[in-house]
Amino acid sequence: MTTESTAATPPRALLWLVALGVFMQMLDSTIVNTALPAMAAGLGESPLRMQSVVIAYSLTMAMLIPASGWLADRFGTRRVFFVAIVLFTFGSLLCAQSHTLVQLAASRVVQGLGGAMLLPVGRLAVLRSVPRKDFLAAMSFVTIPGLIGPLIGPTLGGWLVEAMSWHWIFLINLPVGVVAALATLRFMPDARSAVGRFDLGGYFMLSFSMVAISLALDGLTELGTQHAGMLVLLIFGLASFVAYWLHATRSPRPLFPLGLFAVHSYRVGVLGNLFARLGSGSMPFLIPLLLQVGLGHSPMEAGMMMIPVALAGMVSKRLIVPIVRAFGYRRVLLVNTVLVGAAMASFALIGPAQPAWLRIAQLAAFGMVNSLQFTAMNTVTLRDLEGDLASGGNSLLSMVMMLSMSLGVAMASGLLAAFTSVFGAVRGAATLPAFHATFVCMGLVTAVSAWIFWQLEAKRRFPVSAPVDPL
Structure with a gap:
């Protein structure tokens, strides 16, 4: 039985509130990467050893996502969303006050506890407050900030580092968090359901x-x-x-019904997501490091270089439906997975003498094929799920997405450290060979995962409509 204590909640206000939460989470996921070298300098660490800042956040999110739906059903969407905002904001304050890498990683765990619940609980509140016929339009509105965050996050992070200090990439969350917390108490419905025992x-x-x-x-x-x-x-x-x-x-x-893996498209899709995202998930970590540590760009310049990636990704969202209609999911994912791997490996060609226009084109090409990959993978994974399997399948997919990011960053940082040792590099342009070798390896890992999508049925049996692109 579902109850809502604020049935008269204005849907538009609720959508803005959830969109604000999504924006906070996605902005933080992208703004940090550009500031990693500055954080390393402030904490007395090597910039090539800062992966724990990213891993702590993404791994915490992966851990909590499976429990977020049950918590919202048990304690109510308003209370859980409010706690998520408070934890995220408090974690941001702790990050800004950190003086060691261990303190910063622990503070990112607190941030991740809040960030993990923002989108799943917000999506649940929208689902229970908006008529089903309007749900797709409502979720499209809510997830727009998820596209804007990666667009402005790296540049904003670079500007804050240069104009003030790296601490401000966390401090800017405080006023937004206070506004979001107050708005939650006013506009978030207190929806809850009778739930069984948690596994x-x-x-x-x-x-x-x-x-x-x-x-x-x-x-x-x-x-x-x-x-x-x-x-x-x-x-x-x-x-x-x-x-x-x-x-x-x-x-x-x-926790997750094994019946999910009886659905062939879901089984292939979730495994493909896990392995294909190992490489893609490491790129937001590797590219800013390459630009700053390997090529000597400023944080602001490195942030601006990430804009083509986000813009091309936004443009490609409009291309996926006609492409899949023409060629089918299997062929699109086979070819595009190889293209994503090739685009990643192509970063081994980057050097100080490369023209700026060619570097921008290279980043944009990666952004386009990477965005196509995410949308196609997510859509084919969730397309055939019905009834009770849909909720569990979506939660498992979200968990796999964050887990693969954590594993990808760990793998990339390990390769980078190993190649740095092999090439005898310490810092500056001497690290370029290590970066080049790391990009080639991560690209190969991604390209090889195309074999997983080869397991999809050759005939296009999936109906193609609006793509499913959970964040």
Whole structure:
């Protein structure tokens, strides 16, 4: 049974509120990458060792996303969304006050606790407050800030670092968070539903698996005796994942129903998302580092160079429907996955003598094929889910997206550290060979994942309409 204590809530005000929450989360996801070298300088760290700032946030989000829907049903959308805003804002304040890398990573965990609930709970509130016939239009309005955030985030981050300090990329969240928290108490409906028992055992097994595997991959980037401990942690993580799978086969209400994997398109799509996003998820981390550490650009210049990526991605959203109608999902994903890998590997050609126009064209080409990839993968993954499977499938996909970003950054930072050691580089232009080799490897990982999409049925049996593009 669903109840709403504020049935008269103006839908437009609710949509603006949820859009504001999405904007906060997406802006923070992109603004930080440009400021990593400045953060490293302020904290006395190497800019090539700052991956924990990104991993801590994305991994925390991946962990909490599976529980966000149950929490909203149990405690109400208003209360959970308010807590999410408060946690995100408080985490931003803690980030700005951090004096060591460990403190900053821990503060990003607090931020991630709030950020993980903003979009899922906001989407749930919109679903229960807007007539079903208007839901697609409402969600399109809400997710527009998700496209604007990557457009202005890197440039804003670069400007704040140069004009003030890296602390301000977090401090700007404070006034927005206060406004959003007050608006939540006024406009967010208190929707809730009767829920069954939460699969706490399965949740802990799956969460431990994600954390252990991510930390093990990140820890393996360090040389020395820590390797043995990281290998043990990796084994524990894999064992925990197997334990969750066995638990889900006999649990009456598992965290994610195994019936999801009986749907062929979902099974292929979610595995394709996991492996194809390993490379793509590392690019927002690698590109600003390449531009600043490898090529000597200022934070502002590096941020502006990311604009073509976001603009091309926005343009490509309009192309996916006619392209899929003409060629079908299988062929589009096979070819485009290889193109994404090739575009990533092409960054190995970047050097100080490269003309600016060619670099911009290269970034725009990557942004276009990468955006096409995300939209096509997400749509084919969720297209055939119906009834109770739709909610669980969407949550699992969102979790996989954040997990792959965390694993991708850990993998890329590990490769970068290894190649830096091989080439004997320490800083500046001498790191270029290490960056080049890392881009080639991550591009190959992405291109090889095209084999997963080859498993889709050759005949185009999926109806093509408005693309599904969850953030």
